[in-house]
Amino acid sequence: MPDETLGDFCFDTEDAAEPRAANAAGCPRQSPNMRSSSLQKSRLKVSSQVLCLVSPVFRAMLGPSSMFKEACELRASTSNYRLQLEDDDPEAFVAILYALHCQTEKIPSSISFEDLFHMAIICDKYDCALAVAVWVEIWTAGWREFAFETTYSEWMFISWTFCLPSIFEPLSRKIVMEGRYEDELGQLLWGGRSLDEVMVPDPVISAILQLRSDAIKAILDDTVSYLDLYSNAEGTMCSYGIPECDVMILGSIVREFRKRGLHNREKFLLMSLNDVVASIKGISIYFYTNYSGTVFHGDTCSFLPDLFAKVDKICEGIGELKLERFTKGVVWCRYKDDFGGKLEPLEYELV
Secondary structure, three states: OOOHHHOOEEEEEEEOOOOOOEOOOOOEOOOOOOOOOOOEEEEEEEOHHHHHHHOHHHHHHHOOOOOOHHHHHHHHOOOOEEEEOOOOOHHHHHHHHHHHOOOHHHOOOOOOHHHHHHHHHHHHHOOOHHHHHHHHHHHHOOOHHHOOOHHHOOHHHHHHHOOOHHHHHHHHHHHHHHOEEEOOOOEEEEOOEEOOOOOOOHHHHHHHHHHHHHHHHHHHHHHHHHHHHHHOOOOOOOOOOOHHHHHHHHHHHHHHHHHHOOOOHHHHHHOOHHHHHHHHHOOOOOOOEOOOOOOEOHHHHOOHHHHHHHHHHHHHOOOOOOHHHOOOHHHHHHHOOOOOOOOOOOOOOOO
């Protein structure tokens, strides 16, 4: 626990279990979403001044002029004040407290992926990610290679919390391409898991949904435009001016559109963008051939190369979300109503 000489009050939490054995890569031998250790209750002595300096949330809760119940009790206490925290993961919190109190010899250099995720949750909750930034590179080193795997979807939240654009930005585009919308749940899924489940902030989810929706609608608009084009009774699209060629292509379009449900746009908006592209590129067309078989119009009259080029251009135009658009100000908005939207200056009397 943090050095007792630094403390003026105690956290009642649960004790961190013994460090688990690591594999050759420095990562604990366990699944990313399982923790095998049992936890017991313990008390951690910490410094309220340290916590107030690094966390605006703790400053509002425990600051010298705060009117919160905890701050009033802390000021009135003649001995160590006890504050019980029941909702924070104990193993992750202990590591963060060591870092905040500069007890570097006790800070773990290799952590489980679950602990990394819970550290991000705590740093988000108390808005203290910047205070542990020097340790983030070490803590994430063993897990970065898994950042783009669907079984480690927590990385989206972790990279946002710890401000890691090299992961957040390409991962956001990957989710745009691979994520699908579950209508019954009203949630965006990636790899079968909801982004809400792994704590991705609502503004980030909304931006991803907007990008994928705009791209899918643009692809459908370009695709359906060929139905209107070949339905036009004036003139002919055939390179040889043969109306029968247009009729065969139009019939193929109607058949393929019905087969793929292109009349139901809502169905495609639920699919992943990759699946939409695969469905459109699976369209097949019958082309006119004269009776002698000497003239085949597939090489000259097909609209598919043009359509597929438009689809590819739309996908190539999908950019990554820029992390700077989703700053930690989002976090403060969660607490501003409780804290009056104001952070007090730190002023302590000499003793």
